[in-house]
Structure formats: structure tokens, C-alpha cells
Amino acid sequence: MKPALQLDDLTICYNRHPAVHHLSGAFHRGSLTAIVGPNGAGKSTLLKAIMGLLPVTTGRIDHAALAPSEIAYLPQQAQIDRSFPITVLDVVMLGHWQRISVLRAVTTQLRDQAVAALAAVELVDFQRRPIRSLSAGQFQRVLFARMLLQDARLILLDEPFTAIDARTTADLLNVVRTWHDQQRTVIAVLHDLEQVRVHFPETLLMARSSIAWGQTAQVLTPENLQRARQMAEAWDEQALLCGVNP
Amino acid sequence: MRRALVACLALGLGCGPVGVLLMLRRMSLMGDALSHAVLPGAAIGFLIAGFSLAAMSLGGFAAGLTVALLAGLVTRFTGQREDASFAAFYLMSLALGVLIVSTRGSSVDLLHVLFGTILAVDDASLILVASIASLTLLTLAVIYRPLIVECFDPGFLQSVQAWGTAYHLAFLILVVLNLVAGFQALGTLMAVGLMMLPAAAARFWAQEVWSMAAVAAGIAVLSGYIGLLLSYHANLPSGPAIILTAGMAYLLSIVLGTQDGLLVRFLPRQHLQA
Numbered sequence: 421m422k423p424a425l426q427l428d429d430l431t432i433c434y435n436r437h438p439a440v441h442h443l444s445g446a447f448h449r450g451s452l453t454a455i456v457g458p459n460g461a462g463k464s465t466l467l468k469a470i471m472g473l474l475p476v477t478t479g480r481i482d483h484a485a486l487a488p489s490e491i492a493y494l495p496q497q498a499q500i501d502r503s504f505p506i507t508v509l510d511v512v513m514l515g516h517w518q519r520i521s522v523l524r525a526v527t528t529q530l531r532d533q534a535v536a537a538l539a540a541v542e543l544v545d546f547q548r549r550p551i552r553s554l555s556a557g558q559f560q561r562v563l564f565a566r567m568l569l570q571d572a573r574l575i576l577l578d579e580p581f582t583a584i585d586a587r588t589t590a591d592l593l594n595v596v597r598t599w600h601d602q603q604r605t606v607i608a609v610l611h612d613l614e615q616v617r618v619h620f621p622e623t624l625l626m627a628r629s630s631i632a633w634g635q636t637a638q639v640l641t642p643e644n645l646q647r648a649r650q651m652a653e654a655w656d657e658q659a660l661l662c663g664v665n666p
Numbered sequence: 667m668r669r670a671l672v673a674c675l676a677l678g679l680g681c682g683p684v685g686v687l688l689m690l691r692r693m694s695l696m697g698d699a700l701s702h703a704v705l706p707g708a709a710i711g712f713l714i715a716g717f718s719l720a721a722m723s724l725g726g727f728a729a730g731l732t733v734a735l736l737a738g739l740v741t742r743f744t745g746q747r748e749d750a751s752f753a754a755f756y757l758m759s760l761a762l763g764v765l766i767v768s769t770r771g772s773s774v775d776l777l778h779v780l781f782g783t784i785l786a787v788d789d790a791s792l793i794l795v796a797s798i799a800s801l802t803l804l805t806l807a808v809i810y811r812p813l814i815v816e817c818f819d820p821g822f823l824q825s826v827q828a829w830g831t832a833y834h835l836a837f838l839i840l841v842v843l844n845l846v847a848g849f850q851a852l853g854t855l856m857a858v859g860l861m862m863l864p865a866a867a868a869r870f871w872a873q874e875v876w877s878m879a880a881v882a883a884g885i886a887v888l889s890g891y892i893g894l895l896l897s898y899h900a901n902l903p904s905g906p907a908i909i910l911t912a913g914m915a916y917l918l919s920i921v922l923g924t925q926d927g928l929l930v931r932f933l934p935r936q937h938l939q940a
Binding site for chain 2: 471473488489491492493495499500501504505506507511514517518520521522523550570
């Protein structure tokens with residue numbers, strides 16, 4: 421079976437300096453993968469490139485099996501204006517975009533589904549609240565409810581639990597597990613290794629290039645983590661041209 | 667005078683909602699920038715055809731749109747922030763406008779373009795203003811949903827809809843159109859006032875975008891009406907009278923507004939249990 425997402429010798433650069441360097445591998449359908457690595461390892465860059473938000477320098481990202489509408493993405497620092505005058509239910513309803521688009525009406529059925537999604541993240545009483553009255557954790561629940569409605573086959577989460585309390589994290593991890601049980605492909609950038617060991621069967625440990633990729637227990641070994649840490653974070657201004665042929 | 671009143675009504679209806687969206691996009695000052703950018707186009711139109719509304723409007727529209735597009739393109743392709751690119755292009759445009767007027771016209775002409783004369787509105791300009799207002803409201807109704815998403819969470823719109831930025835462009839065109847509609851009545855300098863002041867005031871009265879837009883349109887229409895009456899009876903210039911009326915509405919809203927207004931905020935009230 422074709423994987424949900426295949427990376428072929430992928431390099432992504434900022435100003436010719438690679439943030440992701442000759443990365444190859446595949447995310448299999450229905451897999452639940454954590455991406456782990458030090459700051460500056462290219463984790464967020466990889467997700468953005470998968471979403472088509474950054475140009476690929478060389479190599480290829482192949483998600484031919486999936487239409488763009490089948491991919492949902494939760495950015496690390498969404499450019500969301502949280503003071504915007506909009507209600508919780510309206511935000512969640514945006515998850516229906518593929519069905520309502522610009523002009524189509526919101527039916528009672530769609531609205532009920534949105535309320536059910538809010539119930540799944542335990543915010544059902546918040547429907548009419550303006551979003552600016554929510555805490556960071558509550559707002560993250562709202563964004564998860566919106567992703568529930570998007571019904572995507574591939575779900576990309578960039579540090580979804582940073583600055584989120586333990587209970588909210590546990591609840592949202594439950595949502596992730598539900599997605600996994602429904603055979604959706606989920607990729608999450610994470611920093612909490614304990615969390616990764618408990619909840620994520622597969623891990624990609626990267627530091628620009630892949631240090632290890634596979635079963636979490638085999639990837640997160642002390643030796644691999646040590647190698648990832650040694651990666652120099654700063655750009656080398658005098659870096660030589662990369663000798664690997666594209 | 668009757669024509670002037672109708673023109674103000676139409677202007678207010680279109681400018682109010684556009685202003686609210688500008689404010690929510692944190693582009694309040696970009697409206698200002700665009701209003702200055704309109705100047706060279708209007709000036710060229712003025713020099714070619716004299717005080718002809720059609721020529722000045724067309725020129726102003728072209729100039730405003732050029733600045734908006736160039737600034738948008740620079741932001742899109744270089745990553746420079748939109749406020750900086752807008753400032754750069756509007757300043758060039760403004761300087762060019764003043765240069766054109768001062769080399770070829772008199773300072774009286776400049777004053778006309780800068781401050782407008784609503785009492786000189788004729789049937790043709792009335793139809794223009796009314797058409798722009800209708801077009802604005804219709805377009806806003808159609809692209810309301812993506813426009814709001816683009817405002818609130820641009821990353822999301824980008825991920826679910828190709829060509830999300832097209833709505834931004836359509837909106838910028840509406841802004842320029844409304845400024846052009848306003849400049850003959852209020853002048854290029856003050857046209858943006860009827861957009862931003864009612865919008866800024868409406869924020870103190872409403873919690874959702876549609877109600878905010880309705881309140882803003884209401885305040886804009888009322889300011890036009892009251893300002894015009896003041897200018898007529900007290901023999902004041904119409905533009906400043908209208909904008910100052912809108913300014914009064916803004917000041918009153920800051921104090922009395924139900925959403926975060928000063929009175930609500932500082933009136934001692936017992937806090938709730940949870």
C-alpha cells in the first residue's frame with residue numbers, strides 16, 4: 421500500500437542554509453508518529469513544507485494519495501487573532517469549510533455536528549462565548565474541535581501541547597488516540613519524550629537530517645538523543661557547498 | 667443640499683462596514699495611507715479634465731489600486747510587513763500628487779482635491795457614490811465568510827482554500843472604491859474619517875462582526891446627516907463638520923459604550939461568584 425506521505429531526499433533551505441537536509445522516509449497510512457529533535461532541527465519547517473507553505477529546495481514530498489482538503493494542520497503559533505469578535509461555535513464551524521465554502525448554507529445537521537465536536541473536547545457550554553474570553557488551553561480545545569470537523573486523513577500537529585496544562589493535554593491526547601483508532605495518519609511535533617514513549621508508537625528523531633526513524637523504543641535511545649543534541653544549532657556562515665548530489 | 671444628504675447616506679452605508687473590516691484586520695492606518703495614495707491619480711484627472719468627477723475618480727481609483735497592489739506584492743514576495751510597504755508606496759504617491767498639483771495647478775485646486783466640496787455634488791456624482799455603496803454592500807455580502815476567516819485566521823484559510831488572498835485583494839479594491847466615493851464629498855484627506863471613526867466607535871457597542879458593521883453604518887449615516895446640517899446652518903466646511911461629528915460619536919462611545927466602555931469598566935460593581 422502506498423504510504424500516506426513519502427519524503428524523497430528532501431532539502432528545505434532558508435537563504436541556502438538547509439533547515440531540513442536530505443531527509444528520506446515514509447509516514448505509513450494510519451500511523452501515529454511523533455517528530456522529536458532539538459530546537460532548530462527543522463521539525464516545524466518540515467510540517468510547513470508538507471502543507472505547501474514553504475518551497476522545497478531539492479527532493480520531493482509525495483502525498484499524491486491525498487487531496488489538499490484531506491490534510492489538516494495545527495501550526496505552532498497560529499497567526500490567529502484571539503481578540504477577534506467571533507464566537508466559539510463559529511470558529512468550530514469553520515471545520516466544515518469543505519462543505520460550506522464561501523456561500524453554502526450551514527444546515528442544522530452541520531451545526532449539530534459542530535456542537536458534538538465541542539462536546540468531544542468538553543466545551544459544549546462555551547458555544548456562544550466570544551473567543552477572547554477563553555484561556556489558552558480552552559482555545560486549543562476549540563482548535564481541536566475544528567480539526568474534528570475537518571475529517572482529514574492526514575493530521576499535522578506542531579507542538580500542540582506546549583503551554584497547555586496536564587488535564588487538557590490528557591483530554592486532547594484522547595482525541596489524538598481516537599484519530600489513530602479511526603486509521604487517520606497523525607504526525608505531531610513534540611518535546612516531552614515521556615509523552616512520546618507512552619502515546620506515540622512511531623518516532624522520527626531529526627536534526628536537519630534523520631537521526632533515527634521507526635519504533636519509538638528503538639529511536640529514543642540515549643545514543644541517538646546524544647547525536648541529535650550534538651547538531652550545531654547556529655548557521656555556519658562559512659558553510660561549504662553541500663557535496664551530496666541532488 | 668438634498669443631493670448632499672443622499673450622498674452622505676450612501677457613503678455612510680458603504681464606508682461603515684468597510685471600516686469595521688479594516689479595523690479588525692488591524693489596517694486602520696492603511697486606510698489612511700490609501701487615502702493619500704489616491705491623490706496623484708485625482709490630481710492628474712483634475713489637470714486633464716478640470717473639475718470633472720469622472721476623470722478624478724478614475725485617476726484616484728487607478729492610483730489607489732496601484733499603491734495597494736504594489737504594497738501587497740512587495741509584502742507577498744519579500745516578507746516585508748504590510749504596514750511598512752504601504753507607508754513606502756503611499757508616501758511616494760502623495761509626494762507625486764503634490765508635485766503634479768503644484769507644478770500645474772494653483773493652491774486652490776489642491777484645496778479642492780484635499781478637502782472636497784459636498785455641496786457641489788451633482789446627479790452624476792450622486793449616482794457614482796450610490797453605485798459604489800451598493801456594489802460594496804453586495805460584494806461584502808458575497809465574500810463575507812472568507813473575508814472574516816482571512817482576518818481571524820489567515821493560515822487556516824490558506825490551508826483549506828486555494829486563492830485565499832484573492833479575497834484580500836477584492837477587499838482592498840472595495841476600500842479604494844469607497845475612498846474614491848468619499849473624496850469628492852469629503853476630500854482625499856478626510857474620506858477615510860467616515861470609514862475609521864464609525865468603525866472605531868462601533869467596537870464599543872457590538873460583539874460580533876455583523877452587528878459591529880451595522881452599528882458603524884448607522885453612526886456613519888447619522889454623522890453625515892448631522893454634520894451636513896451643521897455645516898449648512900453654521901456655514902462651516904462640510905468635510906470637517908461631518909468627520910468631527912463622527913469623532914464626537916467616537917468619544918461618546920468610548921465613555922458610554924457597553925463593550926469595555928469607560929463607564930462600564932470603572933463603575934464600581936460587585937464581582938460575580940464564578
